Amino acid sequence: MAGKRLFQDLDSDQDQNNSDKRIKSLPSFSSVLGALITETTMKSFSSALEPVLRKVVRQEVEYGISKRFRFSRSSSFRVEAPENTTPTLKLMFRKCLMTPIFTGSKISDVDNNQLEIILVDGSNNQVNLDRPIKLDIVPLHGDFPSGEKWSSDEFESNIVKERDGKRPLLAGDVSLTVRNGVATIGEIVFTDNSSWIRSRKFRIGAKVAKGSSDQGVAICEAMTEAIVVRDHRGELYKxxxxxxxxxxxxxxxxxxxxxxxxxxxxxxxxxxxxxxxxxxxxxxxxxxxxxxxxxxxxxxxxxxxxxRECVLGNKLYISKGPNYFMILNPICEVMKARIDGHDFSSQEALNQHYVKDLVREAYLKWTLLEVSERTRNETALSTQGDGLEQQYAEGHYHNIEINRSYQQNGYVHESVTNNSEIVNEGYLSTPAEYDICFIGSSSQNHINPF
Incomplete structure (x- = not known):
């Protein structure tokens, strides 16, 4: 009996030991929890990393493709042009811009007409190709270019991008086609002012659109003069x-x-x-x-x-007394005077103290002066048949022409026959009356690599 009990106790101890070993071989709760957390973290990390890796791979693939099919560096006309091709043609804005320019306001040329872009050769002679060319109109930094020449890569790098959250900087007809050597921009506006860029100015550029080609002919880009673009709220005070x-x-x-x-x-x-x-x-x-x-x-x-850049119009003012008769322009300058039977031109009258006193008197009673509007075919002023008025009319109001297209530039060339004194001290005189040639800049002054 004692031996049997001994064997039972040994079996019981062995079972207890085996049970303890099984318990010890089981993983702890903390290790199981740690493993689960690690697995979850790795899955989350993998999920987060996957789109990043996809993006990197996609960018690398796109870069490799673009590098393989890179356009020529010499001109914006690069689809079929071979490497290092020198531009043989160029785009050019026909006229300068009308300023000031405000956001949201239609941009026009100096004559208030639609902007035109022409295709020319190295001698600025217009070229008519037998096929259309598509153009892109882009905004550029006002301080570009720094020299007389530029590459198309430099042109591209100076295109101004809109600010975050803003509309495209140029809106309207930003894509157009050159036909018969000319492209007309219907309507184009700036949507943002130029105060936030380094130069505080923009240029408007024109380049051949990507995908447009002409059997490898290289065409240089065009750009306008640098201009300040103001916020439209300032237009009320412009x-x-x-x-x-x-x-x-x-x-x-x-x-x-x-x-x-x-x-x-x-x-x-x-x-x-x-x-x-x-x-x-x-x-x-x-x-x-x-x-x-x-x-x-x-x-x-x-x-x-x-x-003094003011256009004076065609009104004349008559001041007269018992012994004098004067014709004044709208800003009180003497055009002609007769005093005590002696005739004085505008330049001669400037040196006569008596005439100056009469002008001051006319200034003080300005609203009482007689007013006459002159036209090309009018005869003399009908004031008591005075011979001076007849002489004045015959000397100034026949065969009179004026080119009004460049008044805004303020440059005056005096070419008045008979009495060149009409244009005094830089004023722009009667726009429908006098033979004055206004000289202004044109697209010939645009910087280009030729």
Whole structure:
């Protein structure tokens, strides 16, 4: 019995030992939990890493494809042009832009017409190809190019991208076609101002669209002059170029609307550009005194120069008395005078103190003067049959032409027959009356690599 009990105890101890070994061989709860967390983390990491890897692989594939089929570096016309091809043709904007330019406002050329792009050769002769060429219109940095030549890669790198969250910088007819050597931009506007880029200015560029080709012919890009684009909210306060006689005086440079200079002029009943110009002729010292020391000499010159770009129109003012008769233009300048039977031209009258006194008197009674509007076929002024008026009409109002297309540039070439004194001190005189040639810049001045 004792031996049997001994064997039972040994079996019991062995079972207990085996049970303890089984318990010890089982994984702990913490290790199972750690394994589960590790597996979950790896799956999450793999899921997060997968799109990144896909993107990297895709970019590398695209880069390899683009590198394999890279376009030529010499010109924007690169689909069929061989490597290192020198452009033989170029695009060119026919005319300069009308300024100022505001966001949302239609952009036009200096003559207020639609912008035109022409295809020319190295001698700027227009070229007519027998097939159309597609163009892209793009915004460029205003300080590009730094020299007289550029590569198409430089052109591409200077295209301005819109700011985050903004519309494309140029909107409208940004894709067009050259036919018979000419492409017309129907309507194009800037959607953002130029204050946020390094140069504070934009250019408008034109390049041959990708995919358009012409049997390997290389065509150089075109660009306009650099221009400031202002926010449209400033259009209500914009200056006029050129100013008009009836414009409010704050339309002149350096005179802000409701600013100190505007208030000083208004207090002296100088409300329009015509008022400003009249006093600048009759008594410039008084006008300068009204503006005060706050307007520096440099500012004064800028304001006066802008005012003198004003188109004077075709009105004439008659001032007469018992022994004199004077014809004045709209800003109180003497066009012709007869005093005590002696005739004076405008230049001669400037040196006559008596004439100056008569002009000041006419200025003070300006609203009482007789007014006449001259046309090409009109006869002399009908004032008591005076021979001076007949002579004046015959000398100035026959065979009269004017080219108005470049008035905005402010350059005047005096070519008036008989009496060249009509154009005085830089003013743009009667636009429908006098033979004046305005000389301005054209697309010949555009920078290009030729």
């Amino acid at each position: 200056k006029h170029y050129p100013p008009m006689l009836e414009d409010e005086v704050w339309r002149l440079e350096k005179i802000g609307k409701d600013g100190a200079f505007h208030k000083k002029l208004s207090s002296m009943n100088i409300n329009t550009v015509q008022d400003f110009l009249k006093l600048s002729v009759v008594n410039p010292e008084q006008l300068r005194q009204i503006l005060g020391p706050g307007m520096s000499d440099k500012m004064w010159e800028v304001t006066l120069k802008h005012a």
